[in-house]
Amino acid sequence: MIIDWNDIDTVLLDMDGTILDRHFDDHFWLEHVPQRWAAHNRTTIEYAKEHLYGLFRSQENTLNWTDLDYWSDRLKLDIPLLKREIEHLIAVHPHVVEFLLFLKQHRKNVWLVTNAHSKTLDLKMKTTRIGPYFDGIISAHQVGLPKEDDRFWGKLQEFVNYTPERTLLGEDSETNLTTAQRFGIRYLIYISRYSSKITPRPSEHFQTVEYFNRLIPPQGTSTVSLISTNAGCPA
Numbered sequence: 001m002i003i004d005w006n007d008i009d010t011v012l013l014d015m016d017g018t019i020l021d022r023h024f025d026d027h028f029w030l031e032h033v034p035q036r037w038a039a040h041n042r043t044t045i046e047y048a049k050e051h052l053y054g055l056f057r058s059q060e061n062t063l064n065w066t067d068l069d070y071w072s073d074r075l076k077l078d079i080p081l082l083k084r085e086i087e088h089l090i091a092v093h094p095h096v097v098e099f100l101l102f103l104k105q106h107r108k109n110v111w112l113v114t115n116a117h118s119k120t121l122d123l124k125m126k127t128t129r130i131g132p133y134f135d136g137i138i139s140a141h142q143v144g145l146p147k148e149d150d151r152f153w154g155k156l157q158e159f160v161n162y163t164p165e166r167t168l169l170g171e172d173s174e175t176n177l178t179t180a181q182r183f184g185i186r187y188l189i190y191i192s193r194y195s196s197k198i199t200p201r202p203s204e205h206f207q208t209v210e211y212f213n214r215l216i217p218p219q220g221t222s223t224v225s226l227i228s229t230n231a232g233c234p235a
Contacts, residue, residue, distance in 0.1 A: 001187075001207045001225075001226045002224070002226075003168070003215065003217075003223060003224040003225075003226065004222055004223045005106060005108075005217065005222045005223070005224075006222050007166060008108065008167065008168050008187060009108065009162070009166045009167070010108065010109045010111070010160070010163070010166065010167045010168070011103055011108050011109070011110045011167070011168045011169075011170070012111050012113045012160070012162070012167060012168070012170070012185075013111070013112055013113065013134075013170045014112075014113065014114055014147075014169075014170060014171045014172060014173065014176070014191075015112055015121075015124065016114065016116060016172075017172030017173070017191065017194030017195065018093075018170050018171055018172045018191045018194070019092060019096045019112075019170075019212075020090065020092055020124060020128065021089075021090075021091040021092070021093055021195060021196050022172065022194045022195040023089060023091075023195045023197050024086070024089040024090045024091070026195060026197070027086065027089060028082070028083060028086060028089075029056060030049075030053075032082060032085070032086055033075070033077070033079070033082060034048040034049045034052050035048070036077055037077060040076070052075075055074065055075075061146060061149075061175075062146060063140060063141055063144075063145075063146055065115070065146070066115045066116050066117050066120065066140070066141075066146075067117050067141070068080055068083075068117045068119045068120060069117070069119075080119045083120070083123055084123065087123060087127055090123070090124055090127045090128060091128075091196070092128050092130060093191075093193070093211065093212075094213075095211040095212050095213035096130070096211075096212055097130065097133070098212070098213060098216065099212035099213065099215060099216060100133040101133075102216050104133065109135050109160075109162070110133065110134050111134060111135055111136050111138060111160050111162075112131075112134045112137040112138070113140075113147070113156065113160070114137075114139055114140065115139070115146050115147055116139060116140075117139065117141060118141060121137065121139060125137070136159075136160065138156065138159050138160060140152065142159065143155050143156055143158075143159065147173070147176040147179065147180075148173075148175050148176060149179065150179050153183035154183060164183060164184040164185045164186060165184065165185075165186045166186070167185050167186060167187065168185075168186075168188075168189065169185050169187065169188055169189065170189045170191060170212070171188075171189070171190065171191065172190070172191040172192075172194035174203055174205060174206065177190060177203075177205075178205070188206050189206065189207055189208075189209060189215065190202070190203040190205075190206040190207065190208045190209075191208075191209065191210070192208050192209070192210050193210040193211065207226045209226070214226070
């Protein structure tokens with residue numbers, strides 16, 4: 001893929017795993033919440049994980065998946081408070097600010113588009129202070145559909161004025177990239193190093209980068225050439 005930034009007006013970026021380290025979220029839901037739930041219900045960590053992981057899976061690809069109020073009610077825990085207990089783990093991925101500055105310098109419309117709940121957004125924007133780099137922030141809860149739903153990207157145009165064929169989307173979810181592809185968004189980039197704790201693997205279906213500095217062209221040019229992921233080459 002050749003990315004010519006002259007052909008791109010709008011950049012849509014996911015939050016968790018894409019611009020922020022997903023280690024916070026993985027640790028929160030897979031370790032911290034089970035620990036607190038087990039203590040609250042006087043049961044073992046092993047039982048708590050088995051029980052909660054099943055509940056979490058039952059709400060995948062729905063707005064409930066990221067709805068902190070839903071989980072607070074379902075689990076009888078103060079989920080926003082529990083998130084603040086480990087907010088020190090919230091971190092911006094390397095090279096994200098560099099990339100956002102590049103986009104601003106080249107007058108691109110830059111939107112944070114996330115499934116995250118408003119209470120999660122408030123905490124993470126306060127902690128990272130990256131909100132001012134964006135022209136706007138849209139939660140799927142405002143749109144009324146998760147990004148896994150094919151209808152999301154059309155509905156998003158009621159909030160963000162963008163032309164799909166002149167838009168770049170950065171995501172750590174291949175499912176969300178697939179729904180965007182079906183809608184016609186042209187430039188689709190998979191972020192493989194979504195967590196600082198994992199070994200990144202390239203997508204078999206989408207152009208892949210570990211960090212956004214790969215999308216910043218050399219000085220004096222507006223284009224970036226990305227190696228095809230089908231060749232099995234590292235991004």
